[in-house]
Amino acid sequence: MTESTSPGASSLPRGRLLYRGAEADVIQGDWQGLPAVYKVRKPLRYRLPELDEEIRRQRTLHEAEMIHQAKKAGVAAPFVYDVDVPTSTLVMEYIAGPRVKDLIGSERAAARAIFREFGKNVARLHAAGIMHGDLTTANVVRRDGGLVFIDFGLSVRTGRLEDHAVDLRLIKETLVGAHPEVAEAAMGALGRGYASVAGQPRTRAVLRQLVSIERRGRYARVT
Amino acid sequence: MKQYVLGVESTAHTFSVSVVSSEGEILSNVKSVYKPPGGSGIHPFEASQSHLSSAKRVVSEAVGASGIPLGEVSAISYAMGPGLGPCLRVGAVVARTLASSLDLPLVPVNHAIGHIELGCLLTGARDPVVLLVSGGHTMIIAYSGRRWRVLGESLDLTLGQLLDQFGRHHGLSSPCGRAIEEAASESDNYLRLPYTVKGNDVSFSGLLTASKLLLDGGKPFADVSYSLQETAFAMVTEVTERALAFTGKREVLIVGGVAANRRLAGMMAGMAERHSAAVASTPVELSGDCGAQIAWTGWLAHRCSVSVPVSESKVQQSWRLDRVDIPWRE
Numbered sequence: 256m257t258e259s260t261s262p263g264a265s266s267l268p269r270g271r272l273l274y275r276g277a278e279a280d281v282i283q284g285d286w287q288g289l290p291a292v293y294k295v296r297k298p299l300r301y302r303l304p305e306l307d308e309e310i311r312r313q314r315t316l317h318e319a320e321m322i323h324q325a326k327k328a329g330v331a332a333p334f335v336y337d338v339d340v341p342t343s344t345l346v347m348e349y350i351a352g353p354r355v356k357d358l359i360g361s362e363r364a365a366a367r368a369i370f371r372e373f374g375k376n377v378a379r380l381h382a383a384g385i386m387h388g389d390l391t392t393a394n395v396v397r398r399d400g401g402l403v404f405i406d407f408g409l410s411v412r413t414g415r416l417e418d419h420a421v422d423l424r425l426i427k428e429t430l431v432g433a434h435p436e437v438a439e440a441a442m443g444a445l446g447r448g449y450a451s452v453a454g455q456p457r458t459r460a461v462l463r464q465l466v467s468i469e470r471r472g473r474y475a476r477v478t
Numbered sequence: 479m480k481q482y483v484l485g486v487e488s489t490a491h492t493f494s495v496s497v498v499s500s501e502g503e504i505l506s507n508v509k510s511v512y513k514p515p516g517g518s519g520i521h522p523f524e525a526s527q528s529h530l531s532s533a534k535r536v537v538s539e540a541v542g543a544s545g546i547p548l549g550e551v552s553a554i555s556y557a558m559g560p561g562l563g564p565c566l567r568v569g570a571v572v573a574r575t576l577a578s579s580l581d582l583p584l585v586p587v588n589h590a591i592g593h594i595e596l597g598c599l600l601t602g603a604r605d606p607v608v609l610l611v612s613g614g615h616t617m618i619i620a621y622s623g624r625r626w627r628v629l630g631e632s633l634d635l636t637l638g639q640l641l642d643q644f645g646r647h648h649g650l651s652s653p654c655g656r657a658i659e660e661a662a663s664e665s666d667n668y669l670r671l672p673y674t675v676k677g678n679d680v681s682f683s684g685l686l687t688a689s690k691l692l693l694d695g696g697k698p699f700a701d702v703s704y705s706l707q708e709t710a711f712a713m714v715t716e717v718t719e720r721a722l723a724f725t726g727k728r729e730v731l732i733v734g735g736v737a738a739n740r741r742l743a744g745m746m747a748g749m750a751e752r753h754s755a756a757v758a759s760t761p762v763e764l765s766g767d768c769g770a771q772i773a774w775t776g777w778l779a780h781r782c783s784v785s786v787p788v789s790e791s792k793v794q795q796s797w798r799l800d801r802v803d804i805p806w807r808e
Contacts (some may be wrong), residue, residue: 261561274723275723275752275753276720276723277716277717277719277722278716278719278720285656293668298718299749299752300748300750301712301715301744301745301746301747301748301749302708302715302716302745303668303708303712303714305668306668306708306712310673316529316559355725381737383763388676388677389677390677391677391678391724393724409675409676409677421633421676421679422677424677424679425676425677425678425679427679428628428629428630428677428679429678429724431627431628431630431800432620432622432627432628432629433622433627433629433725435622435623435625435627445704449746468633471633472631472798
């Protein structure tokens with residue numbers, strides 16, 4: 256991939272802080288007149304600088320590459336406008352719309368519809384050998400009836416069954432942890448959506464692997 | 479009127495009995511800790527024998543020190559799990575005996591929830607993101623919908639196991655956390671180690687292997703201890719930060735034996751500052767396994783009429799905290 260180091264990007268973006276995530280500040284601004292977000296991986300002072308710099312640099316470069324790969328796989332993701340390595344900043348298209356996290360209420364039918372679509376997209380990523388790595392309900396936005404995946408900071412190129420199951424495990428963990436009322440219905444729909452792209456045998460294998468991962472958890476009793 | 483609960487803890491290396499009041503006073507908290515020989519871990523049977531031989535003394539001392547006659551106690555609670563089977567059974571036998579002979583309700587307590595609820599009592603935390611780090615657990619937890627929910631955890635070893643297995647490889651005896659923290663404080667030479675965060679989860683097995691290999695290759699214990707701590711603690715801090723950002727909560731609570739580590743507490747404080755969240759840790763003397771966590775949580779459960787008949791009071795070696803209904807929280 257190519258790295259752009261246009262002089263404009265090095266200066267700190269001006270705009271509204273949209274979201275302070277665990278590893279980055281997401282600032283809403285504009286880029287050459289287009290609505291944009293600046294994802295700035297600021298130094299984390301609690302982490303040792305040599306460890307911190309390497310993690311930030313790698314994740315920034317890698318994220319731009321993975322967003323590109325996701326689009327090739329047919330999964331909607333933001334346009335990347337610019338990558339600024341010295342400040343670990345990614346400049347991307349602003350995706351207007353609610354996050355899946357905020358869309359899920361206690362309505363099972365609505366959750367099923369969203370997660371069927373969610374499952375299809377995850378299967379497309381996996382079929383292209385991409386593990387998203389951060390599939391929480393905060394990282395998927397609904398726009399024009401479809402889903403846009405917005406955070407590829409922890410994505411990995413991998414076709415391993417285990418890694419694909421880890422992706423599903425995080426979705427399940429997030430659903431059970433943060434949306435317990437609809438978790439079961441949503442996971443069922445996710446599985447059906449996934450199977451409609453990946454086919455039954457592969458889906459069964461990934462779900463079996465998911466159970467095997469859960470069994471490795473401390474004190475786990477998987478039913 | 480004030481009520482009193484006697485609690486029995488015996489999930490792993492510690493046999494401990496405590497009496498607490500319904501107002502949250504810890505009136506006594508007596509412990510007997512089994513120490514395995516250097517270089518080895520807890521042998522469950524040996525530990526249970528140690529618990530058996532000290533049980534009578536610990537119970538009498540805890541009752542004596544509390545100043546509350548057994549006749550004034552309203553319930554007996556015990557750690558039903560999770561933990562080592564032989565160890566759990568000793569505590570269960572002691573608790574059943576007390577409950578039957580005094581004709582009191584027997585209250586089962588989940589050990590991990592005990593850590594959390596005692597931490598909330600002692601720090602005043604109301605609705606925190608909890609980092610539970612001990613020999614038995616590495617989990618990021620938050621309360622929602624009548625249960626404590628797991629938002630992230632270790633996919634393999636716990637943080638306590640990582641530290642202990644690394645320390646034992648160097649010939650120390652468990653628990654090794656304090657010795658590693660002291661050694662680490664003498665170094666600032668960071669050696670590259672694998673940093674493994676998968677979404678909200680961490681994995682320590684590769685880190686343990688790499689750290690042992692560095693020791694075997696002749697690197698100083700202080701340097702490897704330092705590098706291990708910096709890497710492992712940054713990993714758990716990152717996933718805790720993710721849970722904090724995701725839930726939007728304003729408090730972080732660190733509980734469990736590893737909560738005693740000052741470097742971990744320091745990292746967590748630095749992280750929480752970015753989110754204007756408050757950080758609190760269970761005070762060191764009560765952060766490790768103790769009867770008080772079982773007695774206090776026993777009171778909370780007893781207040782909501784939770785109890786188990788003696789005939790059904792089996793121990794549960796595997797009992798995840800997210801499977802326990804919590805009737806005492808909003």
